[in-house]
Every structure is written in structure tokens, then in C-alpha cells.
Amino acid sequence: MLKITSLACLSLFVLRCIGQTASGLVPKKYLSLPLGTIKPAGWLSDQLKVQAAGLAGHEHEFYNYVSDSDWTGGTSAYSDIEEAGSYWFNGLVPTGVLAEDAAIKNQTQSFLDYVLDHQDSTGWIGPEVNTTKPRYLWGRYLFLLGAIQVVEADPSQADRVVGAIWKFVQLANTMLNNNNEGLEEWAEARWMEFALTLQWLYENYPNGQEDLLINMMQKLKSTGSPWEDIFAEANFPKSATDGMTSPFGDLSWHGVNIAEALKSFAVSYRFTQNSTELDVASAAWDIVFQYHGRPSGSFAADEFLAGLEAVRGSELCMVVETMFSCVLTLLVAMVVSRWRRGSYLYQVIGDLKYADRVERITYNALPATLTGNMWSRQYLQQQNQVAAKNMNPDPFPRDGSYSNVFGLEPNYPCCTVNHPQGWPKFVSNAFVVTSDQSSLVHVYLGPYSVNTTLSDNNHVAVTVDTLYPFSDTLTTTVTADKPFTYYIRIPSWTSNGTVSVNDSAVQAVSPSNGLQSVAVAAGTTKITLNLPAEITTEERPHGAIAVHRGALNYAFDIPRNQTVLAQNAQQPLAVDLQFDATAAWQYAINPSTLTFHVGTPEGGKLPSPVFDSGLSPFTISVSACPINWALAGDTFTAAPPQSPACIGSPVNITLSPYGTTRLRISEFPVYSA
Template identity: 70%
Template sequence: MSQGWDLLFQYHGRPSGIFAADEYLAGLQAIRGTELCDVVETMYSGSYLYQVIGDIKFADRVERIAYNALPATLTGTMWSRQYLQQQNQVAAMNMNPDPFPTDGAYSNVFGLEPNYPCCTVNHPQGWPKFVSNAFVTTPDGASLVHVYLGPFSMSTTLTNGNAVAVSVDTMYPFSDILTTTITADAAFTYYIRIPGWVSGGTIAVNGGTEEAVSPSNGLQSVQVGAGTTTIVLNIPADITLENRPEGSVAVHRGPLHYAFDISRNQTVLAQNSQQPLAVDLQYLATDTWQYAIDTSSLKFNSNPPSSGTLPSPIFDAGLPPLTITAVACPIEWDLAGSNFAASPPESPTCTGSPTNITLWPFGATKLRIGEFPTFNSTE
């Protein structure tokens, strides 16, 4: 199973965490689709596999899917969803022709039940099952493992009647800091997953000195005493690049994949007669999206809300407090058919002067470029 998981993502994986499957497994091309049902089922399967096998790669990928691929295929309000999402998605419309070999032309419209209704009834399991698997006990029932990071709370009773409650105060994945308060009747070992993308993480217990995290098998152990314990975890990350087909790259920092959010207009194609919030939406680009980026220019920017509270919904245009800026230049990048992007051009030539563009968390984008050609702005 572990080898099959690795092969699946090696040959079909997406920077958003999921794999491409528009009915068929679809390879690495950025315009092929991923079904929303694939997203939520893979999250659940990955949670189960982590609990059975114990390899941190399963939990890391599930968290990446939850904070990237899942929100990217939903409107912020979650009243409309796609059947298929694309890594590079320059329109969401009734596409004729479409790039999907068996799915219909309506597949990437945001709506109540585009193409098939299965994702409408299936997608609401995604985040609830993610949250409900965020904490697990060790096999002996004596210790608690915090698997998925986020603003979660839970209570349980460990072996020997040890009543434990945990509350995590954080804006993660839009912050690097998690403050966890634990109350327990008796001492026990608490484990926290340290994701593979963390660089220079620190931990402080009960106001003590910050110490470098030192996970074993991806888990940081903390000895928790009876009463109340406070843990402050700081898990920063570097900007990293993922090589993609045609010499293109994808940009990551921590759990989030970053993409160029293409400005768009919106047309209501249909409205449900019983629930007017459920609408079918067409999105068309209203600005240039044909850019190459200079990867040496990437800069991370954090603008936390002064209120200390994230907007809700958070996964929509311009709302997340984290961005990455890049020096980019316009290039020739054709459409394939009339409404989806061709593969990123290799070694493109700039057709205009360099400019600055902003990359946003992938899950907040509905039209996007997530895999970029590159250029060198100093040449």
C-alpha cells in the first residue's frame, strides 16, 4: 500500500496535494482534472493509512489536500462546487471542446451538481472527517497524538480513567504558531506531529525556554503533568519549489501551495428553485494570466488580521493573510481549444517588461495558474 501510494503521486500527483483523475488516472499535465470525490476520499484513506502504518507521509499529504485541493474546488460559501478542478484553470465554464477524455463539458463549472451529483453529497465529509481524525490515541490508550494541525479542541479519557481535554489556539495554516492548552487528571505523554516542511521549529512548555523541535518518526513528545499544561509551538517553513512538466515549477511554503489568482467576472448560469443560494457559476478571466516567474525573486509576506480573527469564509479571493510576491514577465502562452491553457511553454521569451505579481494560497483561488514557466530577470 505504501509503495502504491508513492507511485500514484509520483506519476499523477498535483502540487495541491491530490492526484489527477478525471475518471482515468490523468498523469501530470496541469489542465487535466481531479474529481472532488477523489479529494475527500483520499483524505479519509490517508488518515486511515497513517493510523495503520504510522508513516508521517500520509498525514502530511492529507493536511496539504485539506488546506489546498479541497477549498480550491468550492466557492467560499460552499454553495457551489466543481466536479473537476485543474492546477492551471483559466476559465470555469461550459467548455467545448474540453480537456477531459470522458467527463462532460460542464465538469469545471462551479454549481450545485455539475456533470454528476456525487460530489454534492460526498464533499461535506471532507473537513469533518479531517477534524475527527486530528487526534488519535496510541495503541495502549495511554497517550494522545495530535496529528492534524489547526484550531481544534477535543476531550477523551485515556487508560486508568485519565480525563484529558485539549484546546489549540491558532490561525494555522495561516500562521506558524500554535498555542495548546491541556488539562489532565494524571501525567501522560502528548505527541505532536511536526510536518516534513518545517524548518527551524521551536517548542516551549509552560512558559519555559524555546527549544528546537526534535521529532521521532515525525512526532514531538511532550511530558504533560496533572493539571494544566501550555505548549507554544512555532513551525516556520521556507519557500520551496516543486519541479513540474515542461520545466515549470510550483511554489510552496509550509502546508500551503501558492498560485496566481486570476481576476474574474461571474455569470449565473442557473439557480435552484428550492434554494436560491445554490447557483451554477461561470467564471471568465478579466486580466492577463500568461506569466513566467523569476524564482529567485520569491518573497513571503504575512499580514495577520489586527482583530486576531480570520475572515469567514477564508478561502476566497484576497482574503488569506499570507501571500508570496514574485517578479514576473508576460509571455506567449496559448490556449488549447478556446477555454483552457496549453501546457506551460518551456524557456519562454518575455514579451514585455518585468512586473510584480502576487501569489495567493491555492485554496482561495478559483481561476489560477499553479504551475509556472520560469525566466531570469537579471538576463
């Protein structure tokens, strides 16, 4: 007997069973700006340049999965356009544009030209050389997302690129109508990635084929993984999934699939027009982070969902995909509904918990899993990570012992080619426009410049001067042809924030739905925001705590030495690095002694790269005492001991932003004086 526990579940069940009769797409609450309209400034511009100068910007020159020699095709399941090339292209297009790197732009243009020049006469994208493999759709989805970004940055290429996309879409439609040809388990799990391209076509280049596009979206959803059931409270795993069997198949608990699926309800709401999908979306976000969340902003899945223990892993691919899902969900926004006289009345608002989540992941989990120069990356990071080396035994039941080494390709290669999308997509979605195009909204705080035209031909230029999140102050200068309302997100962690306009008297911020509005006049307006935050602690398993201030999670940066395990023969900067602790890390802390410290960056600028040990101007000191804290294996910690006894006199230790650490303790046992 089917048990329906809520109106949301009932509505989604009905949709899956009988389909959706509504036509068209629900407009987004917020509109994204074309790639290149928003540019990073200050330290954030430097961070994009560090990425361009690191592994991301050079792997095409030597890394076999995306090098020139592999573009002609191949039989590897991971080669070329099957997946690796698509991942790389999707992240390197915006990297080249935002870092203003001519070499990367040339690489991505050459890749685009090659793929489109070799499009099959049937419309199939990508070369098929010496292979009898079936045509699977999934590997093409990410190429399409990259191609869309090319058109945004360079509209002169629209005719050629959009024509090629449409040829592929027509073929994919035929395949889907031919007994779901081209779908396998990965395509079924990640159907929403293709739906994004179809929605972009619908809004920009529909070619009179709106009904076909909507029908394809419906088909993808109906044949895809049942994410509304997977995320349901009754079905969702509330602990590490080791030894458990999913009723929906293994890939339903796969970490990267979960990360991508978090946007599935926002994507499908636009064509189902069923507001309860977004209620389910909100609940899905909450349940993932309740049972698997990390203080760094990410969640735990060392291949599959891994619970709350601090030594379990979070995959780098999962980090950047969660960021992108946050971005997409916020653009569509949440819907608050109430029932009256047989119909729903809707008020569309932006639920800014997604924006808070994006910042926390971007400023913590993302940089922590790469070396400061971004030449080496992990497959899995840990909240408590006391070594990065070949772990025998290792704490990851389904991933290899090399998974937390910093290197070119620890464990699987996917994160090598996929990680570059993180920083540039964060930047390119830092500002949005309201759906009526009359107002600009600064969503993800940091240093930027923006040039755009709002409704009524209102030319607007914005510069944001700030060291945020390594400073609490943002100075924004807006130049506009005509008056308009400018909005700035006020993060939920802000305490006693203030705003001043044109050096007027300082006033307390008064956000509505998380947004501070400022009436901007024609001409130049200066906005000064101060967004201080209190030190807060987060309860973690075993009586441990995590420490936060503002967007930053704080950790004890364990002193370490470095051993080069391997070096690429073609590129000596691509190295595998082992890190070992050179000092004690077995401490309990007294949270009542947490004290925030602000350093003064030399010349008012942050060092480069800022996400490296000892370089942050923000630190927190705390009283800590040495304790007995065992290793569960040779290279990873046991769970934090609960209410441990001090075995030595207290000392003061310094906590640094999590993203600047490579070995760390970030979930601490607690003692009281």
C-alpha cells in the same frame, strides 16, 4: 510463465491463491476517538459552520437525490439508499455533530429512522419500492459508515443500530456464500468499505461471531479487484490513460476507485496479518503521486488516471476519498520488518507521509473546488484553470464540457452528495490515541478542543489556539488529572521549528518518527510551538514549477467576473456559476525573487469564509514577466511554455494560497533575469 519480482509480490500472490490462515485482527497503531470528542475551534469551527449553512446543509430540502420525497425509494440507479442517500448520510452525520447544527442532526436522524424502520425482514437495508433491480451491496456500505458515526456520537442508539447492522451482515454473508450474490464491479472495486464495518463490529460488537466476520473480510478481498496487481510497477499506468486498456478492467483506473483502494492494503493487513501488504500500500501511494500527483495534494483523474498535465482534472469525490484513505492508512500505520531465524520481527511505527498528504489536500485541493460560501462545487478542478465554463472543446476526454463549472450538479451528481465528508472527517481524526491508550497524539494541525479519558482514568482536556496553516504558531493548553506523554506531529516541511513548555526557554523541536513528545504533568501545561517553513519549489512538466510554503500550495489568483448560468427553482442560493478571466494570466516567474509576506488579521481572527479570494493573511510575491502562452482550446491553457521569452517588462505579482483561488495559474513557466 509467472515472474515474481519481490518478496512482497510473492507473499501477496500466495495469499490471493491459498487464502489466509491467521485469525483475528492486528491491533491498530493508533486509535480514533469517538465522533464529537474532537471539536473544531477558531477558523476551523467557522469552516464547518459555512459548510452546514451551504449546499451540504440544505440539499436535503430540495435536491431530488436526497430530499424527503425521495426517501421512499425510487427506480433511479442513483436514488435513495442505492448510493446518493448513503453518500449524503455518511458526510452529514459528522457535519451536524461538529457544526452543532440541530437542523442537520434532525435530518440525519430522520433518514436513519426511516431506513431502519423499513429494513426488510431478511435484513436488507433500504426500501425496495417499484423496482425489480437485483440487490447490490455497494450502495449500503456508506450508510453503514454513517450509522457507525451515529453510534459513536450517541451510544444510546447502539442497540438499535448495531442490531440492524448485524441483520444486514448476516444476510450479506449468505449472499456472498451464494455464488457472490450482490457483488458487481463497483462492489468488487470498493470491497474495503464494507470490511471497515466488519472490523468495527469485530472490535466493538462481535456477538461471538468473530470467525464469521474474518471469513467475510477474506471473502470480500478474494472476490474484489486485485489492487496489489493494479498498483504494481509493471502494470500501473505512468501517463494519462486516454486510449489505453487496463488488463484489469476500466474501473481499475477510475480515479475514485484508486482513491478508495489506497487504503485497501491497510484494511486487509489487519486480517491477513501479512506485513508486506503495508509495504505494498506505501509503494502504491508513491506510484500514484509520482505519475499523477498534483501540487495541491490530490492526483489527476478526470474520470480515469490523467497524468501530470496541469489542465487535466481532479474530481471532488476523489479528493475527499483520498483524504479518508490517508486517515485510515495512518491509523493502521506502517510495519518495518526484518528476517531473523525464520520469522519476522516487527516494529510498528506511524509513517507520517500520510498525515502530510492529508493536510496538503485539505488546505488546498478541497477548498479550491468549492466557492467560498460552499453553495457551488466543481466536478473537476485544474491546477492551471483560466476559465470555469462550458468548455468546447474541453480537455477532459471522458467527462463532459460542463465539468469545471461551479454549480449544483456539473457533470455527475456524486460530488454534490459526497463532498461533505471531507472537512468533518478531517476534524474527527485530527487527534488519535496510542494503542495502549496512555498518550494523545495531535496529528492534523489546526485549532481544536478535545476532551477524553486516557488509561488509568486520566481525564484530559486540550485546547489548541492557532490560525494554522495561516500562521506558524500553535499554543496548546493541556489539563490532565495525571501525568502522561503528549505528542504533536511536526510536518516534514518545518524548518527550524521550536517548542516551549510553560513559557520556559525555547528549544529546537526534536521529533522522533515525526512526533514531538512533551512530558505533561498533572494540572495545566502550556505548549508553544513555532513551525516556520521555507518557500520551496516543485518541478513540474515542461520545465514549470509549483510554489509551496508549509502546508499551502500557492497560485496566481486570476481576477475574474461571474455569470449565473442557472438557478435552482426551489433554492435560489444553488446556482451554476461561470467564471471568466478579466486580466492577463500569461506570466513566467523568476523563482529567485519569491518573497513571503505575513498580514495581520483584523482582531487576530481570520475572515469568514477564509478560503475566498484576497482574504488570506499569507501571500508570496514574485517577479513575473508577460509571455506568449497560448490557449489549447477556447477556455483552457496549452502546456506551460518552456524557457519562454519575456515580451514585456517584469512586474511583481502576488501568489495566494491555492485553496482561496477559483481561477488560477499554479504551475508556472520560469524566466531568469
